[in-house]
Amino acid sequence: MNLFLVQGFPPKGVKSPDCRALSRLAESFSEEAHVTSYMIARRFSKxxxxxxxxxxxxxAFERGEYDSAILQAMKAVEIEVRSASGLEDRDGVKLxxxxxxxxxxxKPDCGPLTDKEVNTAEQSGRLQLFAGTYSSYRNPTAHRDFSIDSPEEAIEILMIASHLLRIVDVRKTAIAQEHSVQSVSAEGSEDV
Incomplete structure (x- = not known):
C-alpha cells in the first residue's frame, strides 16, 4: 500500500492494530480518477x-498542481537560455x-546558442522547437487560467522542458570549448 495514502496508525476509536487511517490526501480524493492520477504521478521518477x-x-507536480509545475519549467527554460546566451535584455520568444x-x-552571424555545425534547416528547426514549446506551454499558464488535469500530459511537457535544457547544456559546453580553442589560438599567435 502507498504510504502517502494511509497513516501508520489506526483511525480514532478503532482498536485493531491491523487497521490504518486514510491520510488527508487520500480523504481528499472524491473520484476514482483522482486516485488514478495520483498513482500515475507517483510512478514518474524525478x-x-x-x-x-x-x-x-x-x-508542484507532486501536489497535482500541473499547470504551476509547467509554468515553473518554462520559466527555467527562459532563464537558462537568457543566461547561456548572454542576452539579458530580452524575454520570451524574442529572447x-x-x-x-x-x-x-x-555568414558567421547567428544566435549565440546556434549550432554552427548543422545546416540552416536544422538551425531553424531548433529555433522553432524552442519558440513553439515556449509559446505553447509558458504563455497560456502565465497569462490566463490554464488547467492541465492529466499527470501524463504534465509529465510529457516537463520532459520536453528537460530536453530543451539539455540542449542548452550541450550548447554551453560547445561554446566553452570554442572559447578555449580561440584562447589557445590567440596565445599561440602572440608567441610567433
Whole structure:
C-alpha cells in the first residue's frame, strides 16, 4: 500500500492494530480518477528530469498542481537560455529567436546558442522547437487560467522542458570549448 495514502496508525476509536487511517490526501480524493492520477504521478521518477526542472517544478507536480509545475519549467527554460546566451535584455520568444537565430547566407552571424555545425534547416528547426514549446506551454499558464488535469500530459511537457535544457547544456559546453580553442589560438599567435 502507498504510504502517502494511509497513516501508520489506526483511525480514532478503532482498536485493531491491523487497521490504518486514510491520510488527508487520500480523504481528499472524491473520484476514482483522482486516485488514478495520483498513482500515475507517483510512478514518474524525478531523476528523469533535468536538475533545474526538477528543482523548480517537482513540488508542484507532486501536489497535482500541473499547470504551476509547467509554468515553473518554462520559466527555467527562459532563464537558462537568457543566461547561456548572454542576452539579458530580452524575454520570451524574442529572447529565444535571438539566442537560436540561424545563420543566413553562410555568414558567421547567428544566435549565440546556434549550432554552427548543422545546416540552416536544422538551425531553424531548433529555433522553432524552442519558440513553439515556449509559446505553447509558458504563455497560456502565465497569462490566463490554464488547467492541465492529466499527470501524463504534465509529465510529457516537463520532459520536453528537460530536453530543451539539455540542449542548452550541450550548447554551453560547445561554446566553452570554442572559447578555449580561440584562447589557445590567440596565445599561440602572440608567441610567433
Amino acid at each position: 531523476s528523469l528530469l533535468h536538475d533545474e526542472i526538477a528543482s523548480r517544478s517537482w513540488r 529565444i529567436s535571438s539566442a537560436f537565430a540561424p545563420q543566413k547566407d553562410n
